[in-house]
Amino acid sequence: MKLSSKALYGVQALFDLAFHANGTGQIKEICERQAIPPRFLEQVFQDLRRAGLVTSKRGPRGGYQLARAPKDIRLGDITRALEGPVRVLPAARDAALAGTSGYRVAEETLNAVSLSVEERLDAVTIADMCAKAEALGITRRSPPAYVYAI
Numbered sequence: 001m002k003l004s005s006k007a008l009y010g011v012q013a014l015f016d017l018a019f020h021a022n023g024t025g026q027i028k029e030i031c032e033r034q035a036i037p038p039r040f041l042e043q044v045f046q047d048l049r050r051a052g053l054v055t056s057k058r059g060p061r062g063g064y065q066l067a068r069a070p071k072d073i074r075l076g077d078i079t080r081a082l083e084g085p086v087r088v089l090p091a092a093r094d095a096a097l098a099g100t101s102g103y104r105v106a107e108e109t110l111n112a113v114s115l116s117v118e119e120r121l122d123a124v125t126i127a128d129m130c131a132k133a134e135a136l137g138i139t140r141r142s143p144p145a146y147v148y149a150i
Contacts, residue, residue, distance in 0.1 A: 003079065009036050010044050010078045011129075014053065018070040019130045020141040026063035033141070044082065051081030070130060076121035086121070088114045 003011075012034045017025050020033060027045070031038045045064050048054045053073060054064045066073065079086065089110035097103055 004083060005040075006044055006047075007079045007082045009034075009041060010048060010082045011075060012036065013041060013044060013064075014048070014066065014073060014078060014126050015129045015133075017054070017064065017066050018073075018126045019133055019138075023070075024063055024065040047082050048078070051077070053077060053081060066126075070126035073126045074122045075124045075126075076118055079121055080118075086114045086117045088117070 013030050013036065016030045016034050017023055021029065027038055027041055030036065031041055045054060045056070049056055049064075052067055055067050056062070056064050089107055
């Protein structure tokens, strides 16, 4: 089992907002730092906005902002917003398959695995990822230097 590109980009983008942008950032900057295609990230952010994980602001100083503190955004929230619930076993293709004892046992077992995966995703927050980045020695982006000329 692996995350889709959409879910991975969503996790990367929210990490980037929290770690590099102090909770607020623009698509262009996030795409440059995280090597994500801008058009794809725009779609990801729309889904994250609908799920209440980010807010958006239009205009020259606009961009996206975390809707909650990084400690309150779980990886499970992000993956469910972008992919729906974790499901290890696909639905049966036909009624004959769904009625077999092997399928029923596999479904019961893999549903428990799905719940375990969701619990693990819910145990990790964006704040945890930021702490991990610091422990790995990843440096934060420097705040922009403002130059005023009169």
